[in-house]
Amino acid sequence: MLYMVHMQVNIPDTLPKAEVDRLKAQEKAYAQKLQHEGTWRHLWRIAGQYANYSVFDAAGNDELHDILSSLPLYPYMSISVTPLAQHPSAIAAN
Amino acid sequence: MLYMVHMQVNIPDTLPKAEVDRLKAQEKAYAQKLQHEGTWRHLWRIAGQYANYSVFDAAGNDELHDILSSLPLYPYMSISVTPLAQHPSAIAAN
Amino acid sequence: MLYMVHMQVNIPDTLPKAEVDRLKAQEKAYAQKLQHEGTWRHLWRIAGQYANYSVFDAAGNDELHDILSSLPLYPYMSISVTPLAQHPSAIAAN
């Protein structure tokens, strides 16, 4: 089942650079693992912002929440989730 | 180049049903043609709303505007466009 | 799977009273049928407004959309959907 997820990242500048770099590296590894598994289906950078639109394919709301709340940068994110359904004009199944 | 497009449809109830059905049929044909051509890459229904999230692959802003403003339901739509860029953690190229 | 759904009803006063009454009766029958089936788990009136908070238990986003878009008053509703997950402090399973 698909969800559109908008993530805005706001890392406070009080966080030590080493900690930030560590979190970012973990975030990238985590994101790429989920993409390879097909759960994180799309990941696009919003031009000009430290934000992204992503599409997740999760079994349900609980799995989605586990995935998102496990993001290393989760404590520094504003996240909104929009549940997606099959559009009657879409030629591809979700 | 990819764009995230949010479309909210608001058809006034003063429009005759025949006209609405005609527009919807044209809209579906147009949307499916563009999907087959690869321009309208993703089309997802927002659950619970007469709205969708779509991803378009257009040569640029002008082509995107031509595509969107040619939508049969365009006069009855609120549209917002977010330009997307390659995310450094994305394993797939845009 | 649970979804929190906020529904605001705005019936244009240009709609004939007979039509409005017909739609409202259909809406009530439809809502009660779904409640008896367990799909429409909770339905609460927001005090002072022609609006409600409802909790739906649907198999997924697509089923939820089918349910909501089949509401007789759907064309006159502003709907927002919030996917719910299990809260770690909740003593009851969702």
Next chain:
Amino acid sequence: MLYMVHMQVNIPDTLPKAEVDRLKAQEKAYAQKLQHEGTWRHLWRIAGQYANYSVFDAAGNDELHDILSSLPLYPYMSISVTPLAQHPSAIAAN
């Protein structure tokens, strides 16, 4: 009497981890006690957010305020309260 309560938690990252863990443990115990008593009737996690929708059954506004303002995490919460009434189409009494 039922109230829909939306709680958004924003714990400043300047708070020591031990203090945060202590507060979270207290919050969980408090929440589960009230659920067992039937006051905190529903507690759902909003997928993707450190937020929840809850339904409280309180004798009135004052009791509700006492309950909410006694939440250990109360100082770090943005809370909105919506009073709920019986919906004419609801098959279950509130």
Next chain:
Amino acid sequence: MLYMVHMQVNIPDTLPKAEVDRLKAQEKAYAQKLQHEGTWRHLWRIAGQYANYSVFDAAGNDELHDILSSLPLYPYMSISVTPLAQHPSAIAAN
């Protein structure tokens, strides 16, 4: 129990004047009846707007909703309800 209620009135100019005058007269009679009964405790005009702040003393959310939804002008109102509790610094009981 007290509720702060904000009412914004928007009467469409398509409504015949006679109907508007009839509704306004009914509204005034209804409002004054409830004030005499002590339910509608305060009614203040917001300077410069066809809107008011009112304080209602109702047994609970359901009674409040019945009162508000019975307002003759209810179909033409945007209403928001804020539940009030006893303030620790208030010298008067609610």
Next chain:
Amino acid sequence: MLYMVHMQVNIPDTLPKAEVDRLKAQEKAYAQKLQHEGTWRHLWRIAGQYANYSVFDAAGNDELHDILSSLPLYPYMSISVTPLAQHPSAIAAN
């Protein structure tokens, strides 16, 4: 003359507890003095929030500003003021 005043209190958690307690005690004393004088006519807690709705009876805007800006917690408040007038359906004079 009456004013509806909405006060949202946001005390930064960097402020020492002793200072906060001192300010709160001053605030209570000040509020109760003004209530006894009839200037601070109503003071209600918004259920679930560190906020209140108050009604002030002041000679005019300047007096109101002096009263509000003298609140011990004033530096930590977001305040909005709505001037109130006599409602034509109110049975009591303002």
Next chain:
Amino acid sequence: MLYMVHMQVNIPDTLPKAEVDRLKAQEKAYAQKLQHEGTWRHLWRIAGQYANYSVFDAAGNDELHDILSSLPLYPYMSISVTPLAQHPSAIAAN
């Protein structure tokens, strides 16, 4: 006593032109009468909008409401009122 008043005019295009012209002429006469009397102290057009910022000098909230609600175009206006006080750095008294 001074009030900052923002007026946004939205005349529905269903209103006959003759009626609109009549209202506008009345509005102008009314506005100029109040300016000559010193009540309507300032009247400025917001560049690019059918809106204005005005400063009124009224005895109090009730007089202000009477003035504003007597505007011929009042039914087609969105009005917000901000009570003004003497600024400590102002060299001129309000």
Next chain:
Amino acid sequence: MLYMVHMQVNIPDTLPKAEVDRLKAQEKAYAQKLQHEGTWRHLWRIAGQYANYSVFDAAGNDELHDILSSLPLYPYMSISVTPLAQHPSAIAAN
């Protein structure tokens, strides 16, 4: 002097097509005349919307208002104006 102007066009679908076409033709002629005169310095279509960003070079606020309020489509526009100044890093004078 430069102004950034955002124009959103909302032509009601109750307006006869002939009238709409007439207004659009006038609008285009008027816009091109002002561009040739150098007053309407830039005119860009916002991709996906019946809206534009424009930059005007006007002698001052009054001239700008005259220009904008003379737009044939002015009655059907939502306009916001942002005054622009010389940026210290700009290599070109405004």
Next chain:
Amino acid sequence: MLYMVHMQVNIPDTLPKAEVDRLKAQEKAYAQKLQHEGTWRHLWRIAGQYANYSVFDAAGNDELHDILSSLPLYPYMSISVTPLAQHPSAIAAN
């Protein structure tokens, strides 16, 4: 040329009191100098807020920006500027 300027002041409580007092004194002197020169034409306190509405008479946008960005408290201000034009019903020239 006239501009309506809304200034909201937010001085962080981390700033030493001596520095705040120094800035405020400079701000007052600067504001009064400009008022005497006729540039800062009106300065009104918004009742209940550390904010003001001011009207500036500046040669143009650049001069206005220089004036505002030279305010001692400028770094701690949220400012919005609305360009004003002559209102056709105003009896006084701007």
Next chain:
Amino acid sequence: MLYMVHMQVNIPDTLPKAEVDRLKAQEKAYAQKLQHEGTWRHLWRIAGQYANYSVFDAAGNDELHDILSSLPLYPYMSISVTPLAQHPSAIAAN
């Protein structure tokens, strides 16, 4: 291809002055280099704000993002990007 970019700068006052000056100098050099190259086509200060409207001519969304995210002040900016297309009434090509 053109993009309208709105940049709001919020430099935390906890950042040492020397660091701020260094960043500002880098920002200016970077901005002027891009202007000379024709990428940063327009740069206007918003009167009264530490913000600007800019127009960029970039090959596409990715190039735009690289340009913006390389701004020395990028971490302290709120940026919104609006893709621009050719307006049918514009006499100049984008």
